Amino acid sequence: MLNKLWNSKKLLFILLINLFILESISRILLYQTHLVDDYLQWGSTSWKIRWLKRNNSEHVDQLLKYEEFDKILGWKPKKNFKRFDKDSSLIISTDQNGFRTTSLDKASKAIGSILFIGDSYTFGDEVSDQESFPFLVQSSLQNYKVYNLGVRGYGLDQILLRYRRYKDKFTHKIVVLGFVYDDLLRNGLSFREYIKPFFTFENGSLVLNNSPVLEFEHYKKEEFFHSKFIDIVEVLLESYDMRTGQYFNRPIDISKKILSTLVDEIREQNAVPLFVYLPTSTEATRTKEKPSRWEKLMFEFCEIKSVDCISASSGFVDATVNQKLKFPINSHWLFEGHKIVSDLIINKIQEIEGL
Numbered sequence: 001m002l003n004k005l006w007n008s009k010k011l012l013f014i015l016l017i018n019l020f021i022l023e024s025i026s027r028i029l030l031y032q033t034h035l036v037d038d039y040l041q042w043g044s045t046s047w048k049i050r051w052l053k054r055n056n057s058e059h060v061d062q063l064l065k066y067e068e069f070d071k072i073l074g075w076k077p078k079k080n081f082k083r084f085d086k087d088s089s090l091i092i093s094t095d096q097n098g099f100r101t102t103s104l105d106k107a108s109k110a111i112g113s114i115l116f117i118g119d120s121y122t123f124g125d126e127v128s129d130q131e132s133f134p135f136l137v138q139s140s141l142q143n144y145k146v147y148n149l150g151v152r153g154y155g156l157d158q159i160l161l162r163y164r165r166y167k168d169k170f171t172h173k174i175v176v177l178g179f180v181y182d183d184l185l186r187n188g189l190s191f192r193e194y195i196k197p198f199f200t201f202e203n204g205s206l207v208l209n210n211s212p213v214l215e216f217e218h219y220k221k222e223e224f225f226h227s228k229f230i231d232i233v234e235v236l237l238e239s240y241d242m243r244t245g246q247y248f249n250r251p252i253d254i255s256k257k258i259l260s261t262l263v264d265e266i267r268e269q270n271a272v273p274l275f276v277y278l279p280t281s282t283e284a285t286r287t288k289e290k291p292s293r294w295e296k297l298m299f300e301f302c303e304i305k306s307v308d309c310i311s312a313s314s315g316f317v318d319a320t321v322n323q324k325l326k327f328p329i330n331s332h333w334l335f336e337g338h339k340i341v342s343d344l345i346i347n348k349i350q351e352i353e354g355l
Contacts, residue, residue: 022229023227026227026231026232029228029232030049030052030228031052036049036232039235040235041239041241041242041247042247043238043241044188044189044192044238045231045235046235046238047189047191047192047193048191049231049235051194052220055220065083066081066083066092066094067151067152069194070213071211071212071213072161072213073151073161073162073165073197074158074192074193074194074197075151075153075194076151077094077098077123078094078098079094079095079096079097079098080095080096081093082094088126090126090127090128091130092128092129097147097166099148100124100129100132100134100148101148102134102147103130103135103139111143111144112143112145112171112172112173113146113170113171113172113173114141114146114173114174114175114176114349115147115149115163115166115167115170115172115176116137116148116149116150116176116178117149117159117162117163117176117177118150118177118178118179118180118183119150119154119155119159119180119182119183120150120152120153120332121150121280121332122134122149122150122178122278123148123152124148125152125332126333126334127334131334132148132338133338133339133342134148134176135148136338137342137345137349140342141350144173147166147172149163153186153192153193155187155189155192155196155198156258157186157196157197157198158186159183160262161197161208163175163265163266164265167265167269172269172271173271174271174273174274174349174352175266175269175271175272175273175274176274176276177262177273177276178276178278179276179277179278179298180278181280182280184251184252184297185247185251187199187251187255187258188254190209194216195210195214195219197213199254200254201253201257206258206261252297259301259305260301260305272308272352273307273308274307274308274310274348274349274352275302275307276311276312276341276345276348277298277309277310277312278312278341279292279311279312281331281332291311291313298311299311308348310345310348312340315341315343316337319336319337
């Protein structure tokens, strides 16, 4: 009996030593080498590791250059922010609500408001304030006040939560969703630029997870005790999901639930939802107009929910063929792209409002 007990303790001790060695090696691989970097994909653990490697010191970086922590949304644009980038000559500014600046001073006789919601394309990443398509819409439709609620890196889940925060604060007639396919994929993530809230669908309703979000310092302390060996295994599984297509398929159902809820809540405000398909850089440089899987998904959803939908794809294809559109690959569009989108939206709003 004593021998069996001794052998059991010995085996347990050996197991613990091996686990310690395995965990130590995993931490070295993650933080001291770039071996794991080649396997990082777009899943939650991959994003988390990127963030941890950027912040692997006593100092904790504050997310992105225009954003700050938010316990409900994860992150949001800073309020009353203004920055002039000498290298790119870009002017980036926000108002007292943290909305990207639009030419509100031109809407002195406004009969209503238009809210723009979306991600970095709606925010106007890589262009100046006056070059973003919400700004251009405001400049043209001066009988409306235009508010740009776009936030870089948001998924549809965060877009819905941000709309909920402000929907009762502005009497709005139209809500324009900048529909980017990446936003659907982000719905399946619990981490991107930082920890983010996400929805699951349980017992017939959306259930919010990861809320409230942990602050930076608390999260780093908690994450220190999390197994990095498990993280590496999860990265390999994410790589497998990417190769097999599961990464793209898994968030579709929950995305439709979020979109349906968003449309219902917009209509409860007696406002009109307008979905605008925004092609990403790889989609926008096509020379032939062929709807993508995600574009078809948006139009199918809009037909079911009777939502006004338009796509900027044809405008980008024409501009690409005629060599009128130039922007860095794997980046955001420049002013020419925003002009294409703004013209499309202006025409559609005028049609909706009978102007």
